[in-house]
Amino acid sequence: MGPEVQIHQAKSGLPVLIVRGCATASSVDPMAEAERWFKQIEPQVRDLPETARVGVLGLGSGYHLEVLSREVKHQIIAFDSDPALAAAREWFVGRFPSHVSLKFVSVEAGAASFFADDDVRTFISNRIVLLRHKPSFLRDQRGLTALGNWLTGRDRSSLNAHLQSRADFSALLDCDRQNGEWLLSVKDVSRLWKVEAEVSEQRRMFRILEELVR
């Protein structure tokens, strides 16, 4: 398990992981907490197309993943950046059905290594829905925030990775490219919604998106 991780019993009788003295799920009834979390995020995951993938930030004690994988049959990838949880990975083994996979990511290793991962590249090139497991997120904000930004494409380094995975968008941008990287900042994202009208279908789609952000 590792020195930083302990297991305590919640009042409902279920085990909860304690990392560096902080509970990763409710110490009263973690399963009920997971059900409540699912009710909150349910609108985001109902009626997803088959190719959509669901990303979850934060492993917590795994109960939210149990509920989610029961309700949602799409590919689910759960991420966490806490090395203490990576050391306790056996806690999670065998608990989830086959359409759930876990990714332990070190933010210190940087975005480049993150986006070099095949699963991650496939994940972001398809329709993704990103969910957050609140308790873990609050506990390890820095790491999970970085992960979240990388996965949503909302920081500079991840933006390029996303564009490399989505040929339909990169084809639209008439901006400088050096060594395979677009010179874009997050602010440049707004340019994506203001692309001048051309013949292509994608550009017409962007005109619609532009009307929606007016």
Place this chain on the structure above:
Amino acid sequence: MRILVVNLLRIGDIISTLPALKKFRLDHPTAQIDLLINSSFAHMVGVVGYVDRVLLFDRDAIQKSLVDAERPLFEGYDLLKETVDGLNEQGYDRIVNFTHNRLSGWLCGLIQAGEKHGLVFDGTGAVSFGDPWFRFLNAQVDIDSGHAINHSDIFLGAAAGWSAEPNRTFFDSLLSETDRGRAECEALLRSALVDGPRLVLQLSTSDQKKEWGDDRFRALVHRLSSHFPKLTVFVLGAPNEVKRIRMFCEDLNATDSAHETAIIPAVVSLEGAVSLLEESDILVTGDTSIKHLAAAASIPIVELSLGSADVFRTGSWKAGDIIVSSKEPCAPCGHSELCHRASHLCAEGLPAELIAELVIRRMQSPQLLAREHREALRQFAKLAEVHVVDRSEGPAHPLPLFAELTDVNLASLLERTARCISVEMQSGRFSEFDFGSAIRRAAIVLRKQFFDESDTDLRHILSLHERELRHAEGLLQSLRLQIARVKENYQDPGQLKDVIRSCISTQKRLRQSAILSFASEALAAVVEDDRSAPFTRLRKMIDAIEELERRQMIVVKLCRGLETQTFDSFESERFEGNK
């Protein structure tokens, strides 16, 4: 056949398309007709008939995804692509876009179909309208309110045209009731007084400027209570208006114990509102979605058209309905403008006494245009504009209750008719043979409008009108000839300048006549356009003059035809109304 109708606006706008949807269904009984609306109005599904499916455009989800930093970057795009791909899988033969905004234009451009009607942008951004009525809707933004055609009639015109004799029962009960709505209504009716009239009030509007004020509504109820024994008043509202409605009802009950009146809060769903309106005797409302629902139902309406509400474009469109508006010079004001007056003068100018009188008389009879009612209401002529919706010509025409026979009033009436006929001619649905019927219907409206005038006076003013029009005809012909000479040399700035000067001069001369000043509007748009390229500007001038000449020709024909009519022969067809 598969038809997709697109309406991505609000409840009232969706209801306004019901007559067109009904026409599509009647003309294509076996077609698959789908309606695309914003998902935030999914609760309307139950009340919209004539369609096989109501599809939802998840505007909110896409917008949220675009602006929320925690959502994946391309999620909005992917959501939109799913929507477009899903619609394209349906294989539509025809798309009709009733939304008329840029978003819908781009969206309809992406959906594949053999025919497209309404505003559509193609891949190069070029716009098409597919039907002259949609082009008219686009141009109507520049038209004086009094000549504007109601949006629901523009949509029906695009669906079916207006050349045929209007079917009087076509507009009866366009809404569908649901079991849930009926159940909600029945629960309310249990508290209603037996054998008494039922009045529905809609207090709130989406815009403060359009509100009449709870105090004035209370004063209205006091007046009506003393007139109608066993009056039941349903105060309608949405769940977020519960507090206001309860306070209103409690105040009323506390201050009016002398009469046997039931004041009932009616916080219901849209479906419940539909059923309640069908079971009640009259509605008093501002410009609200409830007003539009009621226009599609059989209940008579007294509409308080305040703030930015537009009597002609978006007022009630049911025959017999009454629209009251202020005489304040700033009305109607702009949609997004704040009221700049010291107080809400347009609402203050409509006294409860007037509204009560209108309600009482409308409940007694649908024939508010009848002589006895007009005489009794004339005392209010200085305070407010009162219009009664008439459908003798086909499209809804709010006839002013107190209008006198003047050049301008006659010209205004004929101008509206001419605009409708002009659009129908461009659509190929109106021929020379249809003028007889159009003249007959115009004569009915003329008699309803100017009921007090003799046949002789009417014919005399029509002949004077025709003479003025002949003068304008000459002016326009000269202008047209001058433009024809310039056509080959439109790049020459000097020649173009001469043409503009001639347009300005013609415009000034037309403005000198009260009845020809409408024609000067079309020239104003061309004169003031200094951004278009010379060829485009010249093209716009030619189009404007062609349209003006067409309308002049139509009005001259109407005048000549009307001069030969015997107006008194329409006595028996004078008045109509639903209940």
